[in-house]
Amino acid sequence: MCRTLSAFPTTCLERAKEFKTRLGIFLHKSELGSDTGSAGKLEWGSKHSKDSKNFSEDVLAWRESFDLLLNSKNGVAAFHAFLKTEFSEENLEFWLACEEFKKIRSATKLASRAHRIFEEFIHSEAPKEVNIDHETRELTRTNLQATTATCFDVAQGKTRTLMEKDSYPRFLKSPAYQDLVAQATAASASASSCSLAEPLCT
Numbered sequence: 001m002c003r004t005l006s007a008f009p010t011t012c013l014e015r016a017k018e019f020k021t022r023l024g025i026f027l028h029k030s031e032l033g034s035d036t037g038s039a040g041k042l043e044w045g046s047k048h049s050k051d052s053k054n055f056s057e058d059v060l061a062w063r064e065s066f067d068l069l070l071n072s073k074n075g076v077a078a079f080h081a082f083l084k085t086e087f088s089e090e091n092l093e094f095w096l097a098c099e100e101f102k103k104i105r106s107a108t109k110l111a112s113r114a115h116r117i118f119e120e121f122i123h124s125e126a127p128k129e130v131n132i133d134h135e136t137r138e139l140t141r142t143n144l145q146a147t148t149a150t151c152f153d154v155a156q157g158k159t160r161t162l163m164e165k166d167s168y169p170r171f172l173k174s175p176a177y178q179d180l181v182a183q184a185t186a187a188s189a190s191a192s193s194c195s196l197a198e199p200l201c202t
Helices: 010-026 049-061 066-070 073-085 090-101 107-122 134-146 153-173 175-200
Strands: none
Touching: 049 073, 049 175, 066 073, 066 153, 073 090, 073 153, 073 175, 090 107, 090 153, 107 134, 134 153, 153 175
16 A cells, blocks of 8 residues: 555656546446446556556557457457447347356256347347347257257357457557557556656555
8 A cells, every 4th residue: 555646756647547537438338238247347446556557558458369358357348338339239248148148057047048148139130139140040049949058159159250350450440449559558658667666655
C-alpha cells in the first residue's frame, strides 16, 4: 500500500487517469447477456503504476492473437462494445454462452440451457440468430436430442472462425482500438518510468 500518491510524478497519475477514461468511453454502455457472466465488466486496477502497466500490456496483447483477446475479460468487453457498433454482437454472445454451457455438470440443467441457447441463437429467426449455414443449424438441432456438453461445438467453432476472420481484423483497425493502443503504449512507458517510486510503497 503506497503511503501517498503524491510521491508519484504528476504525469504518471495523469496518464493512468486518462487511460482509464479512454477505456471507459470505449466500453460505454457495453452490456453482455446473462449467459456471459462477468465478461462485460471492465477490470481496472488501482491508481498504482503497476496496475496501469499490467492493464496496458493486456490491451496491447489483444492484437497478438484472437485467443489472447478472448482470454482477456477486458478484451472480450472491448470487442463486444465494438461488435455492438456493427450490430453483430450475437456471434460473441453465442460463443460466450457456449463456454458457460460447457461448465454445467447437471444433466437436467444442461438440457434446459441447451434448448434456451438454441432458441436464442440457432433457431431460424431467433432473436439473436447467428450466421451459420443450414447444415450446421440442422446438425445442432439433431445434437439436442441427446444433449451433451459438446452439442454446440460445430456451431460455436464456425462463429468463432467468422469472428476471427472478419470482425477481429476490423476491430484491430478501428479508430477506437488504435486510440486505445496509443494510450496503452504511453501508459506502459509512464508506468516503467515511474518504477523509481516503488520504494515508497510497502
